[in-house]
Amino acid sequence: MYKVVIGLEVHCELKTNSKNFSGSKNDYSSIPNSNIAPVDLGFPGILPVVNKEAVKKALKMAIALNCKTPDEIIFDRKNYFYPDLPKGYQITQMHKPVGVDGYVMINVDGVDKKVLIHDTHLEEDTASLDHFGTYSLIDYNRSGIPLLETVTEPCLNSAKEAIAFLEALRSMFLYCGTSEARSDKGQMRCDVNISLMDENATELGTKVEMKNINSFNNVERAIMYEIERQTEVLSSGGKVIQETRRYSDEDNCTYPMRSKVDAVDYKYFIEPNIAPVKVTDEFINEIKSEIPMLQYERINMYMDKYSLSRYDSTILVKEKEIADYFENCIKEGSDPKLAANWIISIILGHLNKLEIGINDIYVTPKMLTELIKMVSENKISSKQGKEVLYKSLSDEKEPTDIVNELGISQIADDSEIRKIVLEVIEEQPQAVQDVKNGRDRILDFLVGQVMKKTHGKANPSLASNLMKEEIEKR
Numbered sequence: 446m447y448k449v450v451i452g453l454e455v456h457c458e459l460k461t462n463s464k465n466f467s468g469s470k471n472d473y474s475s476i477p478n479s480n481i482a483p484v485d486l487g488f489p490g491i492l493p494v495v496n497k498e499a500v501k502k503a504l505k506m507a508i509a510l511n512c513k514t515p516d517e518i519i520f521d522r523k524n525y526f527y528p529d530l531p532k533g534y535q536i537t538q539m540h541k542p543v544g545v546d547g548y549v550m551i552n553v554d555g556v557d558k559k560v561l562i563h564d565t566h567l568e569e570d571t572a573s574l575d576h577f578g579t580y581s582l583i584d585y586n587r588s589g590i591p592l593l594e595t596v597t598e599p600c601l602n603s604a605k606e607a608i609a610f611l612e613a614l615r616s617m618f619l620y621c622g623t624s625e626a627r628s629d630k631g632q633m634r635c636d637v638n639i640s641l642m643d644e645n646a647t648e649l650g651t652k653v654e655m656k657n658i659n660s661f662n663n664v665e666r667a668i669m670y671e672i673e674r675q676t677e678v679l680s681s682g683g684k685v686i687q688e689t690r691r692y693s694d695e696d697n698c699t700y701p702m703r704s705k706v707d708a709v710d711y712k713y714f715i716e717p718n719i720a721p722v723k724v725t726d727e728f729i730n731e732i733k734s735e736i737p738m739l740q741y742e743r744i745n746m747y748m749d750k751y752s753l754s755r756y757d758s759t760i761l762v763k764e765k766e767i768a769d770y771f772e773n774c775i776k777e778g779s780d781p782k783l784a785a786n787w788i789i790s791i792i793l794g795h796l797n798k799l800e801i802g803i804n805d806i807y808v809t810p811k812m813l814t815e816l817i818k819m820v821s822e823n824k825i826s827s828k829q830g831k832e833v834l835y836k837s838l839s840d841e842k843e844p845t846d847i848v849n850e851l852g853i854s855q856i857a858d859d860s861e862i863r864k865i866v867l868e869v870i871e872e873q874p875q876a877v878q879d880v881k882n883g884r885d886r887i888l889d890f891l892v893g894q895v896m897k898k899t900h901g902k903a904n905p906s907l908a909s910n911l912m913k914e915e916i917e918k919r
């Protein structure tokens with residue numbers, strides 16, 4: 446058995462109006478080559494202008510990742526030739542990234558783990574290439590879109606941990622509003638580095654790198670494949686070669702692409718066209734105040750403070766809007782466990798069915814809280830509560846109005862029900878005697894009479910308790 450060691454390099458496009466260093470639109474889903482400026486095409490004599498919003502969002506992520514932030518923002522040139530890079534260099538950060546030495550907490554199968562972040566840095570995306578039989582097309586819309594690259598230390602030890610980290614990272618982008626982080630749109634892409642080592646070894650094994658894997662599913666499959674392949678190489682006495690491999694999801698295996706021997710020297714140097722910008726404490730504090738409580742902390746809070754299970758807590762925090770909705774229910778006075786149950790068992794199903802978000806539904810946290818109260822105060826049964834909630838969602842009417850309209854509110858008032866119980870006892874002396882003689886089944890008959898007199902509106906368990914109480918007195 447070998448120990449698995451994985452380090453990830455994750456690229457994610459930041460959500461901004463314009464590109465990182467030009468005024469063209471940050472949106473490459475429109476007509477090819479329509480969102481482009483001379484800067485994005487690398488025309489001679491061009492001068493980049495730093496997008497403050499991109500820097501702010503990059504710093505926001507750095508802080509969310511518990512990284513140290515720099516005293517100034519500077520950029521570096523990474524020089525290489527490729528058709529998708531018209532300038533011949535990419536503007537990135539090497540000397541002073543927006544964040545270094547951070548960590549992210551994850552939980553895999555109930556076990557907490559601190560994933561160490563080497564650094565996170567702001568750079569620009571390249572153009573996109575589309576390859577056909579005998580020619581390729583290039584679209585510069587993507588050229589210059591702000592890209593945040595987050596690099597972990599080699600500290601992940603299984604495919605599960607790698608996926609848990611990627612999910613935690615994606616949720617951070619969503620919670621912080623810094624990216625849509627959609628891998629199906631190519632916004633989030635991942636390089637996987639993986640090596641195996643003897644369980645007792647002190648030095649890391651030779652790693653293999655797999656570039657640009659575009660879905661979490663494929664990351665998992667690529668890791669599983671490499672573990673198997675490297676295990677075979679090592680256990681047959683061979684050596685893993687340090688190289689870049691390509692993962693193909695069609696055949697679910699990896700192929701060698703290039704070996705590290707011809708690794709490029711990027712000749713990094715500080716980008717001379719961008720003056721350093723000082724990062725003030727004020728700016729950092731402003732950004733900090735905009736970071737909401739994140740997934741991991743919310744899960745722990747729901748478990749500790751509200752006694753929810755990890756399973757339910759994890760469902761509630763999947764989307765920040767749902768977590769906020771849940772917390773707003775509690776602010777309105779809902780019992781946390783009940784609110785969680787109603788949201789998970791009914792509202793989430795409704796959202797999935799209609800493919801809408803929780804903020805699109807008619808029922809507000811206040812309305813749900815009122816409904817939950819009606820059920821716990823026995824005004825309506827929980828079965829009726831469910832029907833009312835469904836109706837409220839579909840007819841866009843307040844739960845209290847529906848209860849009134851349908852006239853289904855139960856009589857849950859002791860004295861009102863007791864009055865009717867006494868009436869029934871008066872009218873049914875024989876049945877009362879039978880109950881006293883131990884014929885328990887007759888009690889149901891007497892409660893049935895109470896239900897009849899109230900047209901089914903008495904709360905049955907309350908009616909039953911009062912009936913027992915009154916008969917015992919006799």
Ligand code: ADP
Binds near residue numbers: 454597598599649651
């Ligand atoms: P390189 O010099 O090849 O760029 P780095 O040390 O900069 O390598 O690390 C790049 C990525 O590879 C990081 O995510 C890091 O965690 C990971 N990594 C480094 N060494 C190993 C290893 N032996 N096994 C697995 N991952 C590794």
Ligand code: MG
């Ligand atoms: Mg490196």
